[in-house]
Amino acid sequence: MAQTSPEQSVRPRVAIVGPGAIGTTVAAALHAVGRTPLLCGRTARDGLELSTADAVIEVPGPVHTDPADIGGTVDLVFLAVKATQVDAAAPWLAALCHSGTVVCVLQNGVEQLAAVGPHAPAGAVLPAVVWFPAETQQNGSVRLRGPARLTLPNLPAARIVVDVLDGTLCAVELAPDFTSVAWRKLLQNAMAGLMALTGRRAGMFGRDDIAELSLDYLRECLAVARAEGAVLGDEVPRQILEAFQAFPPDQGTSILADREAGRPLEWSIRNDVVRRRGRARGIPTPISDIVVPLLAAASDGPG
Known part of the structure; x- marks a missing residue:
């Protein structure tokens, strides 16, 4: 034995x-x-x-x-x-x-x-x-x-x-300071939601219009993250965008894979959390107000 x-x-x-x-x-x-x-x-x-x-x-x-x-x-x-x-x-x-x-x-x-x-x-x-x-x-x-x-x-x-x-x-x-790390990753995940909406992979962030939209969205998310106690500098949105731009053009993300497979999307915990917590703290989230309903509809329907 x-x-x-x-x-x-x-x-x-x-x-x-x-x-x-x-x-x-x-x-x-x-x-x-x-x-x-x-x-x-x-x-x-x-x-x-x-x-x-x-x-x-x-x-x-x-x-x-x-x-x-x-x-x-x-x-x-x-x-x-x-x-x-x-x-x-x-x-x-x-x-x-x-x-x-x-x-x-x-x-x-x-x-x-x-x-x-x-x-x-x-x-x-x-x-x-x-x-x-x-x-x-x-x-x-x-x-x-x-x-x-x-x-x-x-x-x-x-x-x-x-x-x-x-x-x-x-x-x-x-x-x-786990709070800051977690919110920084959330900003990255929130931006990846744009890939699920377009059906495109990381190469899309090479477009000037998508890059500009991404920066505006990330800055909106950053304001909420700071209100929630995250210590993140003004440079973080640009760093996250540049990281996506450096990925291989065919690199995907989990929320895009779920969209392609017709599975429910994690839109609530990746994107709507910014809108929910922004509202609770009186922070405007105009881009989230558009992105979240589109992701929710793409995930849950009807239609």
Whole structure:
């Protein structure tokens, strides 16, 4: 009978809920260093595949589809479902979490605590900012087009994530001012909504008219972010635009992929949050007032 080393006996048990582009990247990062996680999702699969510039990583399955079949709780859950799928993922959290389980939310927006908190143990939800370009391919595999990095708030709960991902292809950094980091990423996500409206990829930001609109929109979002406590300079809108302009022209984003696939869009947590919080603070958001209804209609219909 194989012996278990002391290191293996204390290694945290980890689950990935939502093995899409982000979840597959984290699962592959863990598997590549011998820390294969439990995989949980809506669709049964034999395994996952991640392609990077240097390698193809195949993560063995199965992808479990029934919370009753997982065989106990885990110490860390990476929740990688879309914001529109949180309620549907609640049975997974109920089955996977014990009183000390940390739920690291790999999700867009600045409202992860409010969305996921009701479904997780008290005080266990850890928001994260995801900084990597991962795209699902037509065959179901995932392509990682750049370095993978997560930013977490500098809280005690983050320690398990740092330890679990130590030495993997996914770097982790702790931010003393997580609010500013999260809002900066939200500005980037909000602007990406323009790609869903046009049906175009990153090359569209090379157009002068789109660049001008993007800057105006980002400055509107910046005013709201600052009112919410983010410390972000006047240079941030230009930096975000230039980053999009530097992407390969064919690079997409998750909200564009959802639009192309006819899936619901995360318009509320990526775009409407700016309008909602702007209104609450008396800040005009004229561009959001146009962008949000168009995204909502593109997502939810009717028509």
